[in-house]
Amino acid sequence: MLEFVNELFVNAAPNTTAWCETLESFLGNWRYKLAARDSLCCRFGNAMQWYATLIDCKNLRIQDYLDQVRLSLTQPSDDNEDVEMESADDFENQSHSASPEPKQLERPSEYLRARCPLCFGGEDWSKPEEKVDIIACLDVCFKQKCCKAQVKDPKKSTRKAPAKPESPDLCEPGIKVPNSILNLCGDSFKAADDKRVKASTQYFSDTGLMALLCRHDHVLWLANMTSAGEKQHYALVLLDRLFDHLPSTARVGILYIILVVNFITAA
Secondary structure, eight states: OHHHHHHHHHHSOOOHHHHHHHHHHHHHHTTOOOSSTTHHHHHHHHHHHHHHHHHHHHHHHHHHHHHHHHHHHHSOOOOTTTSOOOOHHHHHHHHHSOOOOOOOOSSOOHHHHHHOHHHHOSSOOOOTTSSOSEEEEEEEETTOOEEOOOOOOTTSOOOOOOOOOOOOOOBOTTOOSBHHHHHHHHHTOOTTOTTOOSSOTTTEEEOEEEEEEETTOOEEEEEEEOSSSOOHHHHHHHHHHHHHTSOTTOEEEEEETTEEEEEEEOO
């Protein structure tokens, strides 16, 4: 039953109280009465919480085991006897020197291989015969907002400004269609309108989420948006994080709404 409710709450808004009241009403029609009021809701909520905790612990234990197996297969074992231990003075001298360059990856990182083994796992992730090795996409969901705490000023006037007189609906020279129709047609292309505000920062602290996904719809990273519209720096930050987990020779094809980039080299 816990597994069924867990799957139900994935496809519907979680509501433990409604579920328990429905179950109590159904059992009551069959003359199964509970001794205490609201006992099912309280105990069922605790059971759901601990069930979710057990599922998370199980997934973490399996993931740790798989990570150890992958590391044992992909990384050679270090011979501790051949490695000379550094003294404290040498370590102190190295701490003041310039930081060493990051190690160059020969294959996608363990994180990416865990997110999508089809895209980043195996030995054949690089495809020399194709234009790109990896395909990823970017998009924004403006439905995922976070509201600000609004405090109204009682001294602020609520009077509305007088409405401006409407300008006559004229036609451009040589065009028989009025300007109002042309404006409606232009406003229909929301993706190409960089001035359209889809979420106001006056009411929302987070206006949306930008996601970077692989070609199999697996989410790689998410970025909280705090601006009123889509800005390029959100996409650049996500791409920079992606390239940090890829070899410098990797070729990545990026698709972003109306923008299509053939290939980008991680270097």
